[in-house]
Amino acid sequence: MKKIAFALGLAxxxxxxxxxxxxxxxxxxxxxxxxxMWPKTPEGWESRIAYDDTxxxxxxxxxxxxxxxxxxxxxxxxxxxxxxxxxNVMGDYKSGLxxxxxxxGGTFTDKPxxxxxxxxxxxxxxxxxxxxGTLGPSLHLYGKNRGFKPEEAKAAYAKIYNxxxxxxxxxxxxxxxxGFLTEQQMKDLTAMLFDPNSPVNK
Amino acid sequence: xRRKIAVFAALMACAVxxxxxxxxxxxxxxxxxxxxxxxxMSDPMSNPGFLAVDRxxxxxxxxxxxxxxxLETCDLGIGPGKLExxxxxxxxxxxxxxxxxxxxxxxxxxxxxxxxxxxxDIKKRRFGKPGQTSDxxxxxxxxxxxxxxxxxxxxxxxxxxxxxxAVGEALFYRRGDVLDFSCSTCHGEEGKRIRLQGLPxxxxxxxxxxxxxxxxxxxxxxxxxxxxxxxxxxxxYRQQRAPEPGYLSDGLTAxxxxxxxxxxxxxxxxxxxxx
Numbered sequence: 001m002k003k004i005a006f007a008l009g010l011a012x013x014x015x016x017x018x019x020x021x022x023x024x025x026x027x028x029x030x031x032x033x034x035x036x037m038w039p040k041t042p043e044g045w046e047s048r049i050a051y052d053d054t055x056x057x058x059x060x061x062x063x064x065x066x067x068x069x070x071x072x073x074x075x076x077x078x079x080x081x082x083x084x085x086x087x088n089v090m091g092d093y094k095s096g097l098x099x100x101x102x103x104x105g106g107t108f109t110d111k112p113x114x115x116x117x118x119x120x121x122x123x124x125x126x127x128x129x130x131x132x133g134t135l136g137p138s139l140h141l142y143g144k145n146r147g148f149k150p151e152e153a154k155a156a157y158a159k160i161y162n163x164x165x166x167x168x169x170x171x172x173x174x175x176x177x178x179g180f181l182t183e184q185q186m187k188d189l190t191a192m193l194f195d196p197n198s199p200v201n202k
Numbered sequence: 203x204r205r206k207i208a209v210f211a212a213l214m215a216c217a218v219x220x221x222x223x224x225x226x227x228x229x230x231x232x233x234x235x236x237x238x239x240x241x242x243m244s245d246p247m248s249n250p251g252f253l254a255v256d257r258x259x260x261x262x263x264x265x266x267x268x269x270x271x272x273l274e275t276c277d278l279g280i281g282p283g284k285l286e287x288x289x290x291x292x293x294x295x296x297x298x299x300x301x302x303x304x305x306x307x308x309x310x311x312x313x314x315x316x317x318x319x320x321x322x323d324i325k326k327r328r329f330g331k332p333g334q335t336s337d338x339x340x341x342x343x344x345x346x347x348x349x350x351x352x353x354x355x356x357x358x359x360x361x362x363x364x365x366x367x368a369v370g371e372a373l374f375y376r377r378g379d380v381l382d383f384s385c386s387t388c389h390g391e392e393g394k395r396i397r398l399q400g401l402p403x404x405x406x407x408x409x410x411x412x413x414x415x416x417x418x419x420x421x422x423x424x425x426x427x428x429x430x431x432x433x434x435x436x437x438x439y440r441q442q443r444a445p446e447p448g449y450l451s452d453g454l455t456a457x458x459x460x461x462x463x464x465x466x467x468x469x470x471x472x473x474x475x476x477x
Binding site for chain 1: 365368369371372373375376377378379380381382383384386387388393394395396397398399440441443444445446447448451452453454456
């Protein structure tokens with residue numbers, strides 16, 4: 001995470017990020033357009049979290065928040081993470097693998113269902129699955145490289161729950177924060193990363 | 203041969219893209235599509251998108267609406283009824299409507315003002331499906347085809363055109379909804395892919411944007427329909443887990459203006475054909 005913070009810091013020094021406001025578009029004008037695009041919240045979507053402050057800062061700075069905002073977002077997002085009541089973050093890795101491979105759910109053409117996580121959209125995991133994307137780093141050997149340490153597993157659970165608690169404005173979704181995944185799903189995904197028997201660690 | 207392989211790879215990616223894991227049924231459907239594709243590739247003249255072009259040509263001169271007139275006096279920006287190259291300069295500002303319009307917004311305007319046509323029906327059939335054609339998709343195919351070979355020439359002189367480009371850019375970076383995505387999440391860096399699907403980098407002017415914007419409208423093999431850019435944006439917001447964006451809304455036109463700006467100088471070859 002330090003690396004990302006450092007890289008972001010560097011980017012801030014080298015290139016002044018072009019703020020949306022610099023282009024002459026004020027928040028009110030933008031709002032006028034988005035209101036016209038989505039005049040009303042569709043039925044069943046009320047519970048979805050609206051455009052929050054973190055999204056706003058990430059959007060306006062094109063994912064390059066100022067140092068002050070970086071720290072603010074990090075603290076605010078990390079504080080949202082809810083761990084399982086019994087403290088056990090490890091579920092069933094086999095189920096985790098299925099969830100990681102499933103990209104269904106959550107679109108306006110989907111019926112309500114248990115959402116897939118589609119980690120493979122962005123990450124390499126099990127080497128047997130060749131259909132993986134490159135928006136995120138490879139997670140092959142993730143648990144093994146971290147000595148299967150329980151505190152590392154806990155950190156991974158937190159990462160899945162709210163990716164911005166460690167990396168403000170990351171491209172990775174905040175799966176638990178938005179309620180997109182259930183606690184059990186996030187436990188299963190953590191096990192996928194940290195169970196020594198998981199193909200991710202082979 | 204190379205192209206066939208690329209097509210094959212694209213179709214396979216279709217089955218396992220962000221959409222999810224391929225079911226057995228999907229695998230069968232993909233195989234069927236591939237077969238169709240193989241036949242098509244052996245006859246380059248048979249892009250089914252040209253059927254839409256033909257239907258669009260008839261719709262353009264068809265008298266209808268309460269005024270029982272055709273669309274032939276509609277001004278798409280370069281003079282009433284003038285079609286050659288008009289699409290290459292859209293979206294643009296129209297003084298009579300006092301707003302920036304893309305081709306579909308402009309056609310809706312002309313249907314309403316010139317023909318007195320029932321827009322509810324036109325909007326209901328905005329996206330074609332088996333057994334139901336879309337007048338908009340057909341008209342866009344016909345009109346865009348009259349700009350094939352033209353270079354993309356974004357119109358950015360009027361204050362409202364400039365505003366649209368700036369709003370489009372801000373929307374491109376606007377994150378939202380349950381997965382915190384913005385267009386830039388998937389189209390903000392060169393050489394990235396989601397699953398096996400290559401992603402065009404639309405965040406900077408140049409070849410990716412030119413190749414992308416120069417190939418819409420397109421016949422989408424996976425959907426068996428000619429699709430316009432309004433549909434492409436509808437589908438991207440769907441993938442992004444946003445609520446359904448309003449058809450013909452100014453925000454979609456703003457994004458289109460921004461992307462045409464990124465694609466300036468690219469050559470239109472439309473309708474194209476893609477997976």
